[in-house]
Amino acid sequence: MEPLKIVITGPVGAGKSTLIRTLSETEVVDTDAIATEAIGKPTTTVALDHGTLRLDGHLLHLFGTPGQERFDFMWEILAEGALGILLMVRADRPETLPVARNILDFIKSRAPVPYVVGVTHLDQPKVWQPEEVALFLGTPLEHTQGLDPRRPEEAVRPLVRLLELIGTNA
Amino acid sequence: MSKQEQLQQLLGELKAALPELKEIIVASSDGLPVAQLGESEIATRLAAMAATAHGLGKRIATTTHLGNLVEIVIRGDQAYFIAYAIGDKGILGLTTPAGSNLGLVRLEAQEYARKLAGIL
Ligand SMILES: Nc1nc2c(ncn2[C@@H]2O[C@H](COP(=O)(O)OP(=O)(O)O)[C@@H](O)[C@H]2O)c(=O)[nH]1
Numbered sequence: 360m361e362p363l364k365i366v367i368t369g370p371v372g373a374g375k376s377t378l379i380r381t382l383s384e385t386e387v388v389d390t391d392a393i394a395t396e397a398i399g400k401p402t403t404t405v406a407l408d409h410g411t412l413r414l415d416g417h418l419l420h421l422f423g424t425p426g427q428e429r430f431d432f433m434w435e436i437l438a439e440g441a442l443g444i445l446l447m448v449r450a451d452r453p454e455t456l457p458v459a460r461n462i463l464d465f466i467k468s469r470a471p472v473p474y475v476v477g478v479t480h481l482d483q484p485k486v487w488q489p490e491e492v493a494l495f496l497g498t499p500l501e502h503t504q505g506l507d508p509r510r511p512e513e514a515v516r517p518l519v520r521l522l523e524l525i526g527t528n529a
Numbered sequence: 530m531s532k533q534e535q536l537q538q539l540l541g542e543l544k545a546a547l548p549e550l551k552e553i554i555v556a557s558s559d560g561l562p563v564a565q566l567g568e569s570e571i572a573t574r575l576a577a578m579a580a581t582a583h584g585l586g587k588r589i590a591t592t593t594h595l596g597n598l599v600e601i602v603i604r605g606d607q608a609y610f611i612a613y614a615i616g617d618k619g620i621l622g623l624t625t626p627a628g629s630n631l632g633l634v635r636l637e638a639q640e641y642a643r644k645l646a647g648i649l
């Protein structure tokens with residue numbers, strides 16, 4: 360099976376590490392360290408997450424990035440050779456959308472490949488709907504999907520969509 | 530003395546013990562600069578990178594059954610970058626020219642990482 364490198368990116372707390380933990384069929388490499396800033400969770404990814412998943416006859420290698428801009432050198436390293444990007448954002452933190460846009464632009468300038476947007480935390484109060492997120496980011500609505508990355512059947516959906524896009528692109 | 534002053538004083542002592550050191554930084558475990566001695570423009574970046582190298586080093590150590598991570602060494606042909614954990618709260622990172630007495634650098638740096646752990 361031909362391995363496909365997918366980058367999972369987005370701001371802190373969007374659920375990147377969670378998604379990889381939910382979906383990976385191999386032991387996950389995670390590099391979470393104790394957070395010293397108030398980010399709403401005790402740890403944060405400082406290098407990368409890695410997991411693998413077989414999907415539609417492809418072997419996906421999922422590489423999760425750190426979310427903070429100070430780790431932009433890891434965005435650059437992980438973008439190398441990527442064939443698709445999953446940008447994850449929190450529906451209940453619309454103030455992080457400019458950061459998300461910035462990360463997407465940064466990675467797309469290094470790996471101009473198809474991308475999808477995954478919108479998480481839709482179960483929380485006062486959320487932006489995926490349509491609103493798409494409008495804000497200026498991304499096509501059909502590339503934007505709501506998901507709870509803690510649920511396998513939902514976590515896989517944006518990757519299925521991404522594979523379709525990569526397929527038509529190839 | 531404030532925590533910041535105490536950290537700064539320890540870095541000054543380390544530099545006095547090893548004058549050949551170029552950059553000395555203390556980073557938080559999640560890559561924020563906490564204290565530094567040296568070129569300030571690269572300190573912020575180095576703090577993030579020290580956390581990345583250390584976080585990844587820990588995972589490489591467990592994956593390959595090395596036991597607990599003791600140190601990170603990046604060796605260039607002109608200098609070394611060496612980093613030690615400061616308890617579980619931070620990382621001490623430093624650069625020293627090729628040809629430095631590495632045994633001494635390691636000993637002193639580990640000693641200061643222990644001292645810093647008492648303050649962080
Ligand atoms: N309620 C809710 N919690 C979520 C959802 N997605 C992720 N989380 C939680 O939000 C946190 C996200 O953390 P993490 O995966 O480390 O985010 P990362 O910074 O993007 O890697 C975890 O505690 C998840 O359990 C969601 O859709 N709804």
Ligand SMILES: [Mg+2]
Binds near residue numbers: 375403404423424
């Ligand atoms: Mg993470």
